[in-house]
Amino acid sequence: MTPEELSAAVRACLQEAVDAGELALPASAVPQSVRVERPRNRDHGDWATSVALQLAKPAGLPPRQVAEVVAGRLASVAGVKSVDVAGPGFLNVTLDAAAAGELARAVVEAGPAFGRTGALAGRKVNLEFVSANPTGPVHLGGTRWAAVGDSLARVLQAAGADVTREYYFNDHGAQIDRFARSLLARANGQDAPEDGYGGDYIEEIATTIVTDALAADGRDPRNLPEPEALEAFRSRGVALMFDEVKKSLHDFRVDFDVYFHEDSLHSSGAVATVVQQLKDSGRLFEADGAWWLRSTEFGDDKDRVVIKSDGNPAYVAGDLAYLRDKRARGFDLCIYLLGADHHGYVARLKAAAAAFGDDPDVVEVLIGQMVNLVRDGVPVRMSKRAGTVVTMEDLVEAVGVDAARYALVRSSVDSQIDVDLDLLVKRTNDNPVFYVQYAHARTSGVGRNSRDLGVRTEDGFDPSLLDHATESALLAAIGDFPRVVAQAAELREPHRVARYLEALAGSYHKWYDERRVTPMGEEAVTDVHRTRLWLNDATRTVLANGLDLLGVGAPDRM
């Protein structure tokens, strides 16, 4: 029996009780779906629901009395072993071992599909994340958003959404000009300008640009007149940096469906069109020589300049056109994953939607807190000047993709997290990813061993044999997976999957310690071995599906 089936059974019992006049409840008070959860304390049964507590008030009865009514009916449902009313009115349900054990087969047969739901079916979602400026490599903060964003995309897809991963490439404006000037200066052996970029990578790119140009046609771009030289270094530099960023992301197993170039919004005239539309609809006003969007009408804390007094579009102009573009491409939900230093954008992006008469709820902004670099327990301020910037490549080189992704995705984005490179390099066991991966490797090993000794799942399955406490705990954990995934998708919190996997791995290790799958010596193969192998394989399926949602490998051996 799956939790979904139990939930439906509880609801049916409620409905019956209402129909029979045992509960005086308005039809609207009967919940559409009853929440069934694993109790924290295993003594409280396999599953629990607090529905009686919630219905006590509308029913005008003490909660325990409501619970008794439901319990009486639920106890006779096939597969339910016992129902207890506990505490203030919780319903604690224990399933027949056989009914609970059926889950093992269902999971194995579902395979990679187990955990997928239709919770977000029909939603066309644009998920924008990382979107770092092409003026340098992806740093630690961007790495967090890469891990979280990609995992969130996978979780949303598992919930049935149609997801496009998108990267907004800010290849337009003053920052890029500074980048180009920095490259040119370095190519000429000069220091970077005061407001420029000075990392080693600038030197490398500058050198590459010159070398490539000389190899191509023998013309040194440094000898061009300054405007042309700047343009040469700008376009080549951005392209090289872009390639490097893409490569880092790819090596981190994060590939975007769309790399959107901000510059294209300006060169295509999209920005001009959008500005004209806003002028026509009276959403813009002129003051101090500039054109302003009256975004305060839509919840922003101040109005925003869209066209600067020098006639050039301000950054928001690109945001406006970009959101229009996303909507025109058919997305009904546009999620932005941004760092805490951008939280001021939330109101602005919502206003960008509202200014066009669009529903602000199509824009959803997730603000993630910063990543601190720590060395020996002391926070290190990341600074390009001091050479203390840690990049995505540094992190991967130090701990590997699996450990890096897992460490960054297992915490809520609301929490600031500390990354201590020295610690991660020294004691990688600190990372719970190995606990989870080891559990998967163990399921694989058990499968290999038992099959070598002739245990075949297809020869038998008797779920009533799964009667040990560690077995009901493991089955309950397995059964919880679809709910966890759906909840992670709904709340946009992929870290829940990681925490769930740690608990599942724990349940598996405890079971492994208590129950043996592989026959000993000349022992004959029986349904006990076969049935346990089903449970082993079911666990392996869920661990693999869960790790996949995090973009972390599920090794067969470690």
Place this chain on the structure above:
RNA sequence: GCGCCCGUAGCUCAACGGAUAGAGCAUCUGACUACGGAUCAGAAGGUUGCAGGUUCGAGUCCUGCCGGGCGCGCCA
């Protein structure tokens, strides 16, 4: 000053408004002569920053403080 996030075990972090607040690491004690000990069993460790409030029930919601982070450009 205003806005957003955070404050939970020694450390890093969890916990749809639910029952005795949980994991990992660190500390201590046990378990390999048969599935890999990257494991398991157990101990210790907490006034969930403080003070009020909401209700059957608050780490979670509301108000006010205290502490930390990040923002508040005709920069991008």
